[in-house]
Structure formats: structure tokens, C-alpha cells
Amino acid sequence: MPELPEAEANRRRIKGQCLNRTIEDAALGDNVTYIELPGDNERGRLVGRQFTETHRHGKLIFAGSQSGPWICVHLGMTGKLLPFDSPDEPPDHTKFLIRFEGDRRLAFRCPRKLGWVRVIDSPDEEIERIGFGPDALEISEEKFAGVIGTTNGTIKGALMAQKKLAGIGNLWSDEILFQTGVHPETTASDLTDSQLSQMFATMRDVLTGVCETGADYSQLPRTWLIADRRAGADCPRCDGSIVKSKVAGRSAFHCDSHQQA
DNA sequence: GCGACTGTTGACTT
DNA sequence: CAAGTCAACAGTCG
Incomplete structure (x- = not known):
């Protein structure tokens, strides 16, 4: 689900279901060669933190807090962010899985592996670094x-x-x-x-x-x-x-x- | 089974 | 600067 409206739908799911819950673990899924995902240290930065706000710029989706860190997600062609509750199992092709306190989970499903996830300090800095133009719904x-x-x-x-x-x-x-x-x-x-x-x-x-x-x-x-x-x-x-x-x-x-x- | 699609982007050449 | 080609990947369709 790859353009602005689809990214917005994914952002809203995170906003509705994944905020203000302490992250207990952030793990990689199976078969993750060739897909950009956070390494051990970056995933470790998420543990003990909470997402308190979300943001979207173009096709990029962000979740984090004022003091950071943030996750920055690009869906590629077939990526999707799917919150669910244990004991339900993560979907097929889950490449990245966040476990929040209690039963809540967030899966990044990405069958074609054209999407990616990064752990970053600031959405604005990341947008600047990539060089994206203004968001299509914010430009005058x-x-x-x-x-x-x-x-x-x-x-x-x-x-x-x-x-x-x-x-x-x-x-x-x-x-x-x-x-x-x-x-x-x-x-x-x-x-x-x-x-x-x-x-x-x-x-x-x-x-x-x-x-x-x-x-x-x-x-x-x-x-x-x-x-x-x-x-x-x-x-x-x-x-x-x-x-x-x-x-x-x-x-x-x-x-x-x-x-x- | 094969080949040609597919909402993504990046590198590289022309 | 822009177009075209190729590349990366895996699922689906004919």
C-alpha cells in the first residue's frame, strides 16, 4: 500500500493502537536479507521507550516521542503496518515486530522487501537527509x-x-x-x-x-x-x-x- | 512451468 | 535536468 493515502491509513492504525505503551522488545522476522531493517543496537534503543505521537511526510510514516527515538517506515510496494494482539500470531512475511507491554504488537509485513524501517532521532532531519520535497497535502x-x-x-x-x-x-x-x-x-x-x-x-x-x-x-x-x-x-x-x-x-x-x- | 505483469526507489547512462 | 534501462524482491495472473 504505497502512496500518501495508504501511508496515512497505516499511520492512523499506529496512532490508534500503538501509542503510550512501553516497548518491551523489537525483533526481526524471518528471511530479512536484502531488506533494510534496524540493527541490534538500533532496536535496543526502542526498548523501554514509548511512542507518544505519529507523523507522516509523503509516503513516510513516523512514530516516536519528543525525546526520541523514532521509527521511520517506508512501505515500498507491498508493505503494511499491522497492529494485533497476542496470542494472535504475526502475519506472514513479518519482517519487523515490536512487542509492547501487555498483548499489543505491531508487525511490519513486507512480502516483496522493497520497503524499509529505520530508527532515527528526528523526522524533520530524516526528511531533510533524504531530500524529499513538501508533502502533497501541505504544499501551498x-x-x-x-x-x-x-x-x-x-x-x-x-x-x-x-x-x-x-x-x-x-x-x-x-x-x-x-x-x-x-x-x-x-x-x-x-x-x-x-x-x-x-x-x-x-x-x-x-x-x-x-x-x-x-x-x-x-x-x-x-x-x-x-x-x-x-x-x-x-x-x-x-x-x-x-x-x-x-x-x-x-x-x-x-x-x-x-x-x- | 514460464513469462510478464505489479501501488517502490536507486544507480547508472544517454 | 530528464528519460530510459536495469536492478532489487516476491506474489499473481494468463
Whole structure:
């Protein structure tokens, strides 16, 4: 579950179920080669501490406290943070497991091992270190227009560039462009002020809308692309049809009628 | 069984 | 700066 709304749904689970409980243990799961996870010393730093607050920036999820330490989690393609209670067993493909006092547990499930977990001192420092741009739900319209409108590459690539704008990936970039009526290969710097303004509003609508459902796509309006995001599907907004292409190295889906190049 | 997908990013080359 | 390719991984689908 990898973009901003999915990260937000995972953050909320931690906030709801894993705060203010003393950590008794932090352990690695099975088969953890090739995946970045905290080492012995870093895991040891968590023991005896509590998470008292959470934070999210783009696709990154944080849990920690003012005095630290924090965990910083990236979900990759298939990562998920799953709180549960003993004696239930952790899910398959659990790579990192925190045991809180009492029965509460937090599992990081990550079958494809493209996600990671770090123990850090400060979310802001980590965001700075990685070099992420502003969070897509915190950026102002002016800064959005400045950052996106000056990119010489494709608009789809610009929306997905985490160092410009953090939080949007393949799926929701397609949705935003679909709803704004802009072709994914449009050169970003060719967009008009009006198009950028409309795209900013649509971006917020899409991201907040998905967040409100807890990233349950079945609850999203039928007029969105998401349910028909496959080659040959009828466009849910006009009499066009959905075509698949490759833009910025990713599979892109758009309507051949209301998203003209 | 094989090959080609897949919501991620990073390194590297053009 | 940006695009394209390859790489990392494992599950799923045809």
C-alpha cells in the first residue's frame, strides 16, 4: 500500500493502537536479507521507550516521542503496518515486530522487501537527509505551481517526483490527471496557470478523498478512474476509452478522449 | 512451468 | 535536468 493515502491509513492504525505503551522488545522476522531493517543496537534503543505521537511526510510514516527515538517506515510496494494482539500470531512475511507491554504488537509485513524501517532521532532531519520535497497535502498552491510548472519533463513524472512533491505515485498521479483532463505526457512547464490551479485542487480532492475512505478503493466514486484503470475499459466520464502506455518509466492509464496530448 | 505483469526507489547512462 | 534501462524482491495472473 504505497502512496500518501495508504501511508496515512497505516499511520492512523499506529496512532490508534500503538501509542503510550512501553516497548518491551523489537525483533526481526524471518528471511530479512536484502531488506533494510534496524540493527541490534538500533532496536535496543526502542526498548523501554514509548511512542507518544505519529507523523507522516509523503509516503513516510513516523512514530516516536519528543525525546526520541523514532521509527521511520517506508512501505515500498507491498508493505503494511499491522497492529494485533497476542496470542494472535504475526502475519506472514513479518519482517519487523515490536512487542509492547501487555498483548499489543505491531508487525511490519513486507512480502516483496522493497520497503524499509529505520530508527532515527528526528523526522524533520530524516526528511531533510533524504531530500524529499513538501508533502502533497501541505504544499501551498503557489509553491505547487512553482515546483510543478517549472519542470521540463512530463507532468506525470513531475507529480511522482518525490524530491519535488512527496506522496504521489503511479496510481494517484493517473487519477489526478484523469480528473483534471490532462494527458500524462504533457510537458509540465506547458501547463497554463489555470490548469495548474485546477490540478492543485484536484490533487487535494483525490488525496483527501482516498484518505477519508481509509484507502478502501471500493468506496470511491464511480466517476473516478481507479475502478476502470485498465486498457480497453470505457471511460467513466465520457464516451472515450482507457488506454495504457508507458510514461516516466511507469504504466500509465488515461482516457483517449478527454485527456488529449 | 514460464513469462510478464505489479501501488517502490536507486544507480547508472544517454 | 530528464528519460530510459536495469536492478532489487516476491506474489499473481494468463
